[in-house]
Amino acid sequence: MIVDENAARAARLAATLVECGCEIAARLTGRGDLQDKVNEVQPDVIIIAMECADRDTLEDMSRITRHQPRPTVMFVDRSDSESIRAAVHAGVSAYVVAGLSPERVRPILEVAIARFNEFQALRRELETARSSLEDRKVIERAKGIVMKRRGLAEDEAFRLLRKMAMDRKMRLADVAREVVATAELL
């Protein structure tokens, strides 16, 4: 069972797990009643995105003796600190239900960690691309301001900005932002 508000990520994870021979019992977005769903679907393993608040519901189910099944969080022995670290940093957690041994579940979690990391990397790439586009725009604007105010040619204005950045140990884009902000004030 996969609980993830990110449908695209859940779909990719599901596809990979099926390739590995798993059967996906349910894919939830984490908005319904998780306790009822677990009781109904009876999964062996629950993979849940850490950004889903429903984790606490699973925590509680693991301690109620009269309800079956009883999911327990992976790594209860804490011996596997590297895996738990990797999972937390990737933002995913796993709950084992029907007394499966951690050895059988570990490969499933490893797949989940890998898929979650892929999505994080993808998001970072998008952010980098967006910010470098914004950097280029602000540098162009600063260059235009310097050219106009100092009566410099384009390459001279660029060299001046670069020297300011080096002298002040700042990124070129940050110096450009300051130039633009100051020009807006005056």
Add this chain to the structure above:
Amino acid sequence: MPLRLGFIPLSDCAVLAVAAEKGFFLRHGVEVVLSREVSWANIRDKIAVGALDGAQMLAGMPLAAAVGIDPVAPPLVTAFSLDLNGNAITVSTALWTRMLAADRAAALTRPTTAAALRRVIDDDRQRRRPPLRFAMVYPFATHNYELRYWLAAAGIDPDTDVQLTVVPPPRMVEALEQGAIDGFCVGEPWNSLAVHRGLGRIVVTKYEIWNNSPEKVFAVTRTFAEQQPALHQALLRALIEAAAWTDTPDHRRDVARILADDRYVGAPEPLLAGSLTGHLLRGPGGDGAALPDFHVFHRYAANFPWTSHAMWLLAQMLRWGQLASPIDVGAAARRVYRPDLYRDAAGAVGVAAPEVDLKSEGVHAGPWLLQGSRGSIAMGSDLFFDGRVFDPGDVTAYLAGSALRAPQIDLDALAALNP
């Protein structure tokens, strides 16, 4: 590297938010980044792997870790209580109507007992209806213990007569609206939201169940406390000053404004301001009687980590079978609660601290004075609504006198460990 501290979007993350927004952390030379978390399990796991250096926690969480019933958590300590009170039990409008019909006098008595609810439950049982469902927020949450305490005092067995489930705080109102639950125990502003939307009725506040009872704590790993004592002290000094600021009545509207931001609670400011300024609406068009102690952030020695508070919480873990084997309750409490570290920080910022670690609960019906390090401290009442007294010197007798306790507790073995 700034310290990363976690919190959950609730009104009682106020002291952490104020410490960051009003510059108390910086004044004490600590650079802090606050991290909004969606679940208590995430806070526990991020602390365990070092992704957080400290966090707002339910008072039961570090204790559960210390007695081995939450094996994922590392050893934790707390030297600072973030607040007293702050929660309430809310039932759906439909259940409230049934409670009024079943026993109007009991439902309208303050503090409201669960006697009317018991009549409803008895009626359901006769008609072979499924049990009512109540939600709280975490197995080791004060909410769990308060709700159980309130139910059990009316003879309702929280494990068999109702069904208890966990729902994350921001989802409580939605679950009530969908009929997935019939009532809940949660912190603000989520009770007020249910009332505001005409979906529920606040039947009893945490203050009414146990006057000035412990709620959230600020916890760090024991390793952090041991390896970074100066940094830990600086954090505590900042938190004590932030708590004093937060508790000032004139500042409560500012607190509501800070918390309304999406970086903190992300709820409408008027909704937050209600309970923060001591005006809680119990029902639609209901009375907005003043409840000045609904949230207590500093006065009444609220920030002091009372070892006896920890012992009461451990006693609840025993009472409800979460803790299956007997333990030395005082020793377990002292491993986690560090009043000595609080006293050091309080002394440094000129705040009076209690000189004793333990106090009996349920013995003061009104304001009283406690001898502190800098003269006497004005304390608040500490009554339980059912009149019981918790003497930390005799946990076994307290549990022996608690009805509906888990059958597996061996009271003789417990007495042997707690002489």
